[in-house]
Ligand code: AMP
């Protein structure tokens with residue numbers, strides 16, 4: 001029989017087409033399929049509408065080996081998946097007595113009688129295999145259609161997850177291509193998406209044609225660019241080896257702009273570097289309003305290396321709490337590298353710690369000037385050995401500027417700690 005390599009996920013439920021509910025089942029299903037080496041080539045969200053469902057299913061059957069549907073297996077009139085699938089595949093439905101009895105017992109165990117409509121959940125398309133549901137009343141279904149497979153799963157995530165895990169392991173894995181897909185994420189900061197692409201593009205052709213091919217996707221998000229690398233191979237170890245080589249090649253080309261290649265976030269990287277050195281940090285934040293302290297302390301165990309944070313917006317606060325001189329403020333303005341450096345040094349010396357971080361900037365929407373428009377941010381890091389600072393010009397509204405400022409400050413701390 002044909003190997004199962006390409007899948008589609010159909011998330012069924014009108015609520016998923018409104019802003020009130022998010023389709024998360026497809027993410028879980030995709031991760032499981034990938035683990036067994038099956039690619040998801042597209043997914044759809046479909047309302048509880050027989051016509052839309054039928055077309056969605058027909059479309060999927062025209063393109064992939066495996067169709068996984070979630071939702072629409074409940075007992076109520078809006079639950080249409082079972083009927084539509086039976087019609088599209090040309091199967092009649094019969095009542096499976098053991099299922100009907102099982103559902104009846106679930107109700108009786110709670111001292112209730114089974115509503116008649118629940119009998120719909122005991123309807124099974126001819127030739128389908130019933131997938132047990134330990135958690136709820138709706139059973140899942142496994143239907144082979146020629147070389148193709150259609151899997152129907154109930155919508156509630158806590159029911160779907162164990163059911164799909166089991167069916168993927170028992171039924172899909174043996175018929176998959178015998179490959180695994182492994183992913184690594186390389187995180188870069190300080191370069192735009194296209195500059196990252198330019199720097200690593202030359203690697204793509206070798207990756208694509210390698211014995212263990214490596215695929216790449218570049219994703220820009222706030223304050224960073226992510227390079228998602230995935231490798232497919234018969235063995236986990238081979239995929240990991242190919243990915244390690246790819247990550248090394250990326251690091252060689254992007255140098256110190258790569259801040260993470262093992263899944264760790266920026267705040268965790270900085271925390272781990274502080275721990276390695278046995279150092280403590282103190283923060284002086286204007287513009288970011290404590291965001292740097294918040295991000296650093298999102299990491300469990302951070303109290304070992306975060307000493308304190310001072311949020312100082314008023315000039316007077318910068319002077320009295322951090323020792324920034326009024327002359328310096330007058331000469332350079334509050335948003336300047338000189339003041340950021342003085343803030344970093346001031347908080348470090350007053351706290352008696354090894355590393356100080358200072359930030360000052362114009363988050364907007366007001367407060368900008370021609371010389372220092374909204375988005376102008378100075379970040380600085382001070383240690384006993386050195387003082388470093390950088391002036392940035394970030395785009396976007398207030399919260400975006402704040403996040404980018406925190407990222408730039410943490411990144412400067414990383415660079416100092418790594419040197
Ligand atoms: P259903 O099986 O269609 O009766 O779905 C029952 C419940 O499962 C819905 O009310 C949702 O709360 C949840 N649900 C259905 N589909 C999804 C999905 N794709 N992702 C997350 N939750 C879902």
Ligand code: MG
Nearest residue numbers: 012013071072
């Ligand atoms: Mg539904």
